[in-house]
Amino acid sequence: MxxxxxxxxxxxxxxxxxxxxxxxxxxxxxxxxxxxxxxxxxxxxxPFPDPARLLIVPDHYVTRMLLSQGIPPDRLGVPRRDGGPVETDGRVIWRLLAENWHLFRGTPSRLWLERTFETVFGVETRLRPETADEVYDAIAARLEEPGFRPRAxxxxxxxxxxxxxxxxxxxxxxxxxxxxxxxxxxxxxxxxxxxxxxxxxxxxxxxxxxxxxxxxxxxxxxxxxxxxxxxxxxxxxxxxxxxxxxxxxxxxxxxxxxxxxxxxxxxxxxxxxxxxxxxxxxxxxxxxxxxxxxxxxxxxxxxxxxxxxxxxxxxxxxxxxxxxxxxxxxxxxxxxxxxxxxxxxxxxxxxxxxxxxxxxxxxxxxxxxxxxxxxxxxxxxxxxxxxxxxxxxxxxxxxxxxxxxxxxxxxxxxxxxxxxxxxxxxxxxxxxxxxxxxxxxxxxxxxxxxxxxxxxxxxxxxxxxxxxxxxxxx
Known part of the structure; x- marks a missing residue:
């Protein structure tokens, strides 16, 4: 690699x-x-959850940027205080990020994520709307391996x-x-x-x-x-x-x-x-x-x-x-x-x-x-x-x-x-x-x-x- x-x-x-x-x-x-x-x-x-719940949902740098462009946290799976419904499908959340990946050009959030994809998960495919599923599936496959549990x-x-x-x-x-x-x-x-x-x-x-x-x-x-x-x-x-x-x-x-x-x-x-x-x-x-x-x-x-x-x-x-x-x-x-x-x-x-x-x-x-x-x-x-x-x-x-x-x-x-x-x-x-x-x-x-x-x-x-x-x- x-x-x-x-x-x-x-x-x-x-x-x-x-x-x-x-x-x-x-x-x-x-x-x-x-x-x-x-x-x-x-x-x-x-084991970690799906890629979206690991890398997107808890990352307020990511969710705040998307919010600034009118995408509410509910659509990104961020839990509500009142327990109301939010998006739970990790692949849907991931695709939404990929569709708006251009918003992160030049930001440290993009740098952290891309380097994490590359150096932690060994995924070199650039994230784009058309590659969203490919990147998601590659990371998801890694997360199923024992070597990707937290202590490992x-x-x-x-x-x-x-x-x-x-x-x-x-x-x-x-x-x-x-x-x-x-x-x-x-x-x-x-x-x-x-x-x-x-x-x-x-x-x-x-x-x-x-x-x-x-x-x-x-x-x-x-x-x-x-x-x-x-x-x-x-x-x-x-x-x-x-x-x-x-x-x-x-x-x-x-x-x-x-x-x-x-x-x-x-x-x-x-x-x-x-x-x-x-x-x-x-x-x-x-x-x-x-x-x-x-x-x-x-x-x-x-x-x-x-x-x-x-x-x-x-x-x-x-x-x-x-x-x-x-x-x-x-x-x-x-x-x-x-x-x-x-x-x-x-x-x-x-x-x-x-x-x-x-x-x-x-x-x-x-x-x-x-x-x-x-x-x-x-x-x-x-x-x-x-x-x-x-x-x-x-x-x-x-x-x-x-x-x-x-x-x-x-x-x-x-x-x-x-x-x-x-x-x-x-x-x-x-x-x-x-x-x-x-x-x-x-x-x-x-x-x-x-x-x-x-x-x-x-x-x-x-x-x-x-x-x-x-x-x-x-």
Whole structure:
């Protein structure tokens, strides 16, 4: 099979050096410290469903593009909140994608999918309306083979560790099953990430229910603020016992806030009474980032902060299909003043490690790179979500390297729900970084051997160290 070779280089010498560098990192194991693969996938290790339900239905990048052209998610098999009818025939869904494949020209969605077809399933036929059934049948045939079950693919992909994402109200049952099978727990290949947003966001419609569930799982009285904090500590301990090394915080803004215990308790109590205002909710989120940083000093969890998303901006889409179906939109996000309370308090403490992401790439050179270059606790996360594209990866390196260098960044994270796209995303990142490093080599700004060492660090060693996946104590 001939696999295409996008090097993301232009000049012939640049391309040659980029290929040489890429070859040194191509086969390094994959470190996946941040993502949203359902742990049930690997815990159950059942055969994947048909190609459409594997590759189209759960991919909100695909469904949102089609929605933008007037094709509703119902026709793509996306479940409805009310349980109403949606398309269930995978071949019909696949044909609909093929008929509209031109919409994805130049997009990363097309790149991820085509490379997945080619490198994961060995299907080289170009997707077109007239080849839809041929491609569908070829992938479907592969999915019936034992070598294409989730755990077999995990091994073939060369994944060393994969972190899923769960909330404090999850009992981690799937991770317990993985641990029993030798796949989870401390040092395991599949671990969880502690994401407490659903018990921190006072303006969530299910916040009170989540607080009750938190107290139940932790055996604490969450009707008091002190009991709430104790419950969070208890759940963090349970996650750490199951192998977790990181927490994850997806707030609307990067605001951090220092409150007294009495001030925080008063807001919390207003939340319990259903009287919290939007301002209360924002203040409480900012304060809890300080509380979680304090907890991290004790238990060693690496904090990940990725603000800037206006969740469920498309309200009709949310009303019909719920969260995570393509209705979120980036917004302008500030970091210099927003993070200052956190950095003033803990930014110089070597025990703390905070990885910050953004959806607002204009902040890379103006705010984030200088901040990461000035505080030992702060690292820059890779471009993600709307920015996880080859072009944005290149812009990221160009924007941050002057101020932050390479070693104040955290390496690559794939941040995906699409399990089969994981090796493709890592491969594209390695090619992109190889191309950037090659540009420094051909300009005589970096020796070739140092560029190769840097690429290995960005691809493997940095994420393993920074996300504390190397087994070393904080």
């Amino acid at each position: 001939t696999v295409s070779d996008p090097t993301f280089a232009i000049d012939p010498r640049h391309a040659q050096v980029a290929r040489e560098l890429y070859a040194t990192a191509r086969d390094l194991p994959l470190i996946c410290p941040h993502g949203h693969v359902d742990p049930r996938l690997l815990a159950d290790d059942e 693919l995990f091994e073939r992909f060369g994944i060393e560790v994969l972190a899923t994402t769960e909330s404090p109200t999850d009992d981690l049952g799937q991770h317990a099953k993985l641990a029993a099978d030798g796949w989870g727990g401390p040092g395991g290949r599949v671990i969880s990430t502690f994401r407490p947003d659903n018990v921190v966001d006072l303006d969530r419609e299910d916040w009170s229910e989540n607080i009750a569930r938190l107290g139940e799982l932790a055996g604490e009285d969450t009707l008091t603020y002190a009991g709430y904090l104790n419950a969070l500590r208890q759940r963090r301990d349970a996650f750490i016992e199951a192998g977790t090394t990181c927490s994850d915080h997806g707030h609307p803004t990067a605001r951090t806030e220092v409150l007294s215990e009495s001030e925080a308790a008063a807001i919390y109590e207003r939340g319990l009474r259903g009287e919290a205002t939007p301002a209360d909710a924002e203040t409480f989120r900012g304060h809890m980032l300080l509380e979680f940083a304090r907890m991290s000093l004790d238990d060693g969890l690496v904090m990940q902060i990725h603000p800037g998303a206006v969740r469920d901006h498309n309200r009709r889409l949310y009303a019909a299909h719920g969260k995570d179906v393509g209705g979120d939109i980036p917004q302008a996000t500030g970091y210099v003043h927003a993070l200052r309370p956190l950095l003033d308090t803990y930014g110089m403490d070597p025990r703390l490690r905070v990885v910050v992401y953004t959806l607002d790439e204009y902040t890379f050179s103006r705010e984030l790179a200088p901040l990461a270059g000035g505080y030992p606790a702060l690292f820059l996360g890779a471009p993600w979500w709307f920015l996880d594209t080859p072009d944005a990866m290149r812009r990221f390196r160009e924007a941050v390297t002057d101020s932050a260098g390479f070693y104040n960044t955290a390496g690559f994270v794939d941040d995906t729900r699409a399990f089969c796209s994981i090796p493709v995303r890592h491969d594209i990142s390695r090619r992109s970084d190889a191309a950037y490093l090659a540009s420094l080599v051909v300009q005589d700004r970096l020796p070739l051997d140092e560029a190769a060492e840097t690429l290995a660090d960005l691809s493997y060693h940095l994420p393993k160290r920074i996300f504390r996946l190397d087994g070393k104590a904080a």
